[in-house]
Amino acid sequence: MQSVKVVVVGSGVVGLSTAVCIAENLPHCSVTVISERFSPDTTSDGAAGILFASQFPDIPLERQCRWFKESFDHLLAIAQSSECGEAGVILSSGCQVFKEGPAERPFWADYVLGFCILSEREMKRFPDHKFGQAFTTVKCECITYLPWLEKRFRNAGGELQHGKVSDLQHLAETYDVIVNCSGLGARSLVGDAKMYPIRGQILKFHAPWVKNFIRDGDGHTYIYPGVNSVTLGGTRQAGDWRLDVDTGDREGILERCFRMDPALHGGQVVGEWVGLRPGRESPRVEVERLKTAEGREVPLVHNYGHGGWGVTLAWGTALDALGLVRQSLQQHPPMARL
Ligand SMILES: Cc1cc2nc3c(=O)[nH]c(=O)nc-3n(C[C@H](O)[C@H](O)[C@H](O)COP(=O)(O)OP(=O)(O)OC[C@H]3O[C@@H](n4cnc5c(N)ncnc54)[C@H](O)[C@@H]3O)c2cc1C
Numbered sequence: 001m002q003s004v005k006v007v008v009v010g011s012g013v014v015g016l017s018t019a020v021c022i023a024e025n026l027p028h029c030s031v032t033v034i035s036e037r038f039s040p041d042t043t044s045d046g047a048a049g050i051l052f053a054s055q056f057p058d059i060p061l062e063r064q065c066r067w068f069k070e071s072f073d074h075l076l077a078i079a080q081s082s083e084c085g086e087a088g089v090i091l092s093s094g095c096q097v098f099k100e101g102p103a104e105r106p107f108w109a110d111y112v113l114g115f116c117i118l119s120e121r122e123m124k125r126f127p128d129h130k131f132g133q134a135f136t137t138v139k140c141e142c143i144t145y146l147p148w149l150e151k152r153f154r155n156a157g158g159e160l161q162h163g164k165v166s167d168l169q170h171l172a173e174t175y176d177v178i179v180n181c182s183g184l185g186a187r188s189l190v191g192d193a194k195m196y197p198i199r200g201q202i203l204k205f206h207a208p209w210v211k212n213f214i215r216d217g218d219g220h221t222y223i224y225p226g227v228n229s230v231t232l233g234g235t236r237q238a239g240d241w242r243l244d245v246d247t248g249d250r251e252g253i254l255e256r257c258f259r260m261d262p263a264l265h266g267g268q269v270v271g272e273w274v275g276l277r278p279g280r281e282s283p284r285v286e287v288e289r290l291k292t293a294e295g296r297e298v299p300l301v302h303n304y305g306h307g308g309w310g311v312t313l314a315w316g317t318a319l320d321a322l323g324l325v326r327q328s329l330q331q332h333p334p335m336a337r338l
């Protein structure tokens with residue numbers, strides 16, 4: 001029997017997670033990833049990689065809980081295994097603090113470890129803040145995790161190809177299923193005008209004595225210790241396409257982070273990075289059918305638009321995308337290619 005040919009467009013954390021899920025779970029499929037950029041040049045590579053999320057307006061909460069929990073459990077298992085160093089996935093403990101309180105209990109509070117409210121005594125450390133939550137989550141460093149996923153994908157028989165896709169109709173002539181994980185690229189690839197950039201600038205900081213994360217609940221200031229450096233952030237500039245480092249943003253990040261954690265004093269900046277989050281009101285994880293010029297119909301599964309939470313939700317949405325591929329193949333077995 002001819003194997004079913006699946007192509008995944010995009011090799012950020014969403015594309016590679018999706019490609020691995022399909023290659024490992026559908027052995028009758030041959031899976032190819034085609035991507036303009038690979039690690040270390042994707043947006044995912046620069047992300048702090050902390051597992052954390054805010055709620056999307058248009059997705060049922062039950063589905064968002066599943067995405068978070070499946071991703072968390074997948075990465076927690078790696079963090080607690082002998083693979084953690086090679087995969088770049090570690091446990092990370094710390095707190096989120098709020099200038100006004102009490103803050104709502106986040107929907108994922110029961111999925112992370114040891115979620116609790118900070119006591120008055122603990123809050124004395126944060127004179128600008130009134131309320132705090134402490135928990136242990138996972139930090140998934142994509143600069144290490146993506147090469148690890150690429151290896152896992154190749155071991156499952158997958159193929160990686162460099163290339164920019166500009167016409168999905170053209171791909172449909174060669175493949176039986178197309179999976180679109182192009183992130184912000186979906187704006188032009190499928191003409192999704194709901195996609196917009198949310199610019200984020202961060203600093204890599206050398207301060208190995210800083211061990212616990214601190215995040216301001218407003219989402220603009222965070223300190224995330226990692227394997228080799230501490231990530232200091234950030235900015236969330238909607239509609240801003242600039243990829244160059246802004247010196248004003250740098251000063252602002254340093255000032256806010258030093259104020260939130262004076263223990264950073266004595267450390268030094270060792271890197272700077274800007275990335276464009278694939279902004280959308282809610283991610284798009286759904287299937288449509290693409291008609292080719294020869295009259296075939298090819299399932300087109302979309303999995304993009306994760307905004308600031310792509311690392312957090314990648315595995316969960318990849319499993320949904322796998323489900324959509326499986327269901328499409330069952331309902332409409334591929335028509336023979338000419
Ligand atoms: C400063 C910053 C910090 C962040 N921190 C976190 C964090 O702590 N936790 C978290 O969960 N998220 C974080 N994020 C968000 C996270 O980076 C994104 O949600 C995530 O990277 C999106 O992954 P993706 O695979 O969809 O997109 P990308 O990583 O952008 O990958 C898209 C892929 O598609 C390819 N592509 C696009 N168009 C085409 C085309 N036409 N043809 C071929 N290939 C194409 C690209 O080359 C690329 O390989 C952060 C983002 C920023 C900017």
Ligand SMILES: O=C(O)CCC(=O)C(=O)O
Pocket residue numbers: 048049050052200215219222233234277307308309
């Ligand atoms: O918001 C955070 O705390 C984590 C970093 C992040 O997800 C982002 O900057 O997009």
